[in-house]
Structures are given as C-alpha cells and as structure tokens.
Amino acid sequence: MANQNAVVVGGGVCGLVASLLLRKRGYDVVLLEQASQLGGLFCSIKDSSGAAYDMGSHIPNATGIQELDEILFKNADDATTWNRISKLCSGNYFAGDWDLSSPFPDARKLPNDLYSQGCGELIGLNQIPQSEFIYQYCLESLGVVFTESIVAPILRKLYGKGVDLAGLTMEAGLFGFTRILALPADVTASLKSLPAFDSKLGYQTEQDFLRRKKQDNLQDVEYFYPVNGQGIGHWVAELQQQVEQAGIEIITSEMVSKICHTGQKVTSLELGSNRVLACDLLFWSAPPFIALNAMGLTPKRGKVELRTAVIYHINFDKPLLDTKSHYLWVWDDKTDIFRLTLYPNLNQQSTHNHLSAEILCAADEVSEYSLERIIDELKAMHVVADDAQVISHEQQAINNTFPVPTQEFKQLNQANYELLNASVDNLIISGRYSGRCWRQAEVLVDAFESINKL
Ligand SMILES: Cc1cc2nc3c(=O)[nH]c(=O)nc-3n(C[C@H](O)[C@H](O)[C@H](O)COP(=O)(O)OP(=O)(O)OC[C@H]3O[C@@H](n4cnc5c(N)ncnc54)[C@H](O)[C@@H]3O)c2cc1C
Secondary structure (H helix, E strand, O other), rough: OOOEEEEOOOEEEHHHHHHHHHHHOOOOEEEEOOOOOOOOOOOOOEEOOOOEOOOOOOOOOOOOOOHHHHHHOOOOOOOOOOEEEEOEEEEEEEEEEEOOOOOOEEHHHHHHHHHHHHHHHHHHHOOOOOOHHHHHHHHHHHHHHHHHHHHHHHHHHHOOOOOOOHHHHHHOOOOOOOEEEEEHHHHHHHOOOOHHHHHHHHOOOOOHHHHHHHHHHOOOOEEEEOOOOOOHHHHHHHHHHHHHHHHHEEEEEEEEEEEEOOOOOOEEEEEEEOEEEEEEEEOOOOOOHHHHHHHHOOOOOOOOEEEEEEEEEEEEEOOOOOOOOEEEEEEEOOOOOOEEEEHHOOOOOOEEEEEEEEEEHHHHHHHHHHHHHHHHHHHOOOOOOOOOOOEEEEEEEEEEEEEEEHHHHHHHHHHHHHHHHHHHHOEOOOOHHOOOOOOOOHHHHHHHHHHHHH
C-alpha cells in the first residue's frame, strides 16, 4: 500500500522537525516554506569580517525527549561543532548598574525611600494573585511602588510608551521581570518557602538556588551553540540536511493558495505556482488565519498590535568587557536595547568580539535608531571599552514579529485556532503561531506530542 502524504507548511524549526517525525512515522512528506530559506526565526547572517550573528532566537536547548533530542542535536558529542552549555549565564542592567549573577531587576538599586516603602508593601502581600493581567498581578504581588518603579517602565520599553498597561496579559512578562530581587539574601531564601513569595522574589546566591533545585529535583537543561563560526544557522543547516537525507521534498518561496477539502478532510493543497499537492495530513506551523483564508473560511479579525525587532550586530576591535554572560537583559528604561547576546561567551573559539543588541519598537520607529546611538549605549553600560572601535556590523529589522500580548490578541488567536481545528480532522496546528506555545523547546515538544497522538 502506498504511503500517506503529509504536507508541512512553515519551514521554521517546528516544520523542519515535524517533517522528520512524520517521515519516521511512514508518511511521504513535502515541506513548504514561503521564504527563500528554511529556519524561520532561527537563522544567522555574517558581516564583512565573517563574524556570524543570529537573528533573534539563538540558544536552543534539549527537550529531555530522547527521540526529539536525537534529531535536534544529532552530533551533540562533536566538540568541533557544538558548545554544550549546562548553565546559561544571564545578568541584567537596571537603574544604571549591572548585576551579572541574576536576570531579575534588583529593587535595592532604587532610591532608599522608594525601596523601604516598596518592601513594606511587598511583605504585606502574602496571597498569590489570580489576575490574568500582568499589571494587576504585579500590583497584588509586588505592590504599587515596585510595580510602578520597576515593572511598568519595562513594559513600556517592550510594548511602547503609549501601551495600555492594564490591558496586557501575563504573557507580557515572559522575559521574567515579574520576579525581583529585594530584602537581604537570607530573608529571601526563607520567604521563598512560601508560594506567594516564591513567585515574586529571586534567589540572590547561587548556593540558595542550587539547594532549591536539588530539593525540587529539577533536571538540568542543556543548551547548545555551534562553535564552527556559522552561528545558530548551522543548527538549521544540520536539520535541513537530515530532512534532505530522509527524502523529504522541500519547496521554498511558495505559498498555499487553496486548501481543498471534502467535508472534514483536507484532500489537496494548491500552490501559487498552480502545483497541486496530495494531502492526507496537513501539519500547519504558519499563522492559522492564512489556512482559514485558503479554505474559504472567514478568520476572526481584530486589532492586533505587533512590535518590530530591530537588531544591531556589531563586531569591535577590542574584547567585550563581560567575558562570562551568554546573554544579558537590559531592564534600564533609559536605554533602547532590551537584550544583548555576547557571542564570544557562547563560542570560546570565536576570533571576533561581536554582539547583537535587540530593540522592540513600532514598525515606523525603526529609523529613530542608529548605529552611533547603540554604540553610545553600549559604551555607557560598559559592555565595550570607551575607546573600542567598530570593525564591522550589520543591522536587521524583523517587521511586526512580536505581538503585544493583550486579551483581544489572545482571544483572536484562540478563536482562529479553534475555527481551523474544528473545520477539518486531518490537520495539526502547531508552532509559535498556534498561540499555544512560544519558546523553542515548548514548540518542539508540542509538535512531537501532537504527532504522537495521530
Ligand atoms: C524577537 C524574538 C525573540 C525570541 N527569543 C527566543 C528565545 O530567546 N528563546 C526561545 O526559546 N524562543 C525565542 N523566541 C521564540 C522562537 O523564535 C520560537 O520558539 C521558534 O522560532 C518557533 O519556531 P516556529 O517554526 O514555530 O516559528 P518560526 O521560526 O516563526 O517559523 C515559521 C515559518 O513559517 C513560515 N511561514 C509563515 N507563513 C507561511 C505560509 N503562508 N506558507 C509557508 N510558510 C510560511 C515562515 O516564513 C517561517 O519560516 C523568540 C521569538 C521572537 C519573535
């Protein structure tokens, strides 16, 4: 009997891995990507000096699922390809100062009167808030003073000065700043035995954190970064090679124009080039509204605000001053940058002194940023020496890639996901666009579990 045909739409890591899993389960698979190359948000570029930079997502981690991890990091033991990172080092810049031992903003850097007032409030709030909205949640968890002086400025920096703070859902805090450092380290360590304090305070010493990790029996998460100078694009290249070796057809620079279905079953897909793909199973990792349109159904529409990611990739003539951190959060509201990636710390074999600085803004604000402005910020934060010169650089803007997380956005996503899901039976909706998961490992585990339910 002939194999069943599966079409995987979207050639990001979700689609790449899904196509391999489906092939392993006996399907003849076609992988369809609208862009000219695979990888989605995981891709790298090189500047004129040959320094490689990643576009936004860059430090993948193992999932703990053997079948999946064997696909993801096939040559994991090859030290000429991979740096295996057992502890991801991240610090943060807040109130004009670095803390390279914790990603959480430190309330003790606030003016004394604010700090004392904030601590008084924080101590008295001993219930876990139930709100789905981040601002209200923080008011009930951290109190007014810390919410106004720490969280609100970060939210405005990420989601825009005019953002309606009260309308942002908890997803707005996915970078982790709803937990802060406050109070003496030993007081924090004992308060964290209470759930309401555990969720709002970060440990201040590594020993405290490790003790807790052991107590909770938390497994180590292993991260991977290529050391062959190709950036994370190498990961995608390896996955693509596996896809090709598995006999999966890859079609790039093409889109679905029509999804043909009989009753509850997708039967074929028509492409822009008029080619028709037979389809017994459709794995969809592109935005659901595109599938609904292609099926002749009307997607639910609404106001969705999207942020553009602007990334400055810069290679200096002098070593970066932080030789430990893999990436850094910049919570200080006087800087535009919100995250830095320090490549020499991810790849010790690197011969470059290069970093990526990420900014989130509205699409029409991109021109407000300049290389000079970013270099000034980096020097003011002592990320590079005052006399460091730029050897080479690149700049990217990923337009409208990051949704402002509002209830309306969540409901819209949910409605389109449900409408699509209910329309046909031989369909899997997965990937970051499904709205059910966002981080790389979550996305891949979701795809794996969906395919295993077949
Ligand atoms: C700014 C930013 C920073 C991030 N940082 C992190 C991080 O630090 N850690 C982390 O774990 N995750 C991070 N993520 C999330 C991470 O990027 C996702 O988990 C991952 O990219 C999900 O893979 P995906 O394949 O679902 O989506 P994508 O990588 O977006 O891939 C989707 C693919 O579908 C294609 N496509 C879209 N429409 C169509 C169509 N109609 N037809 C065919 N193809 C189509 C796209 O071109 C793309 O190639 C970040 C995301 C963003 C936006």
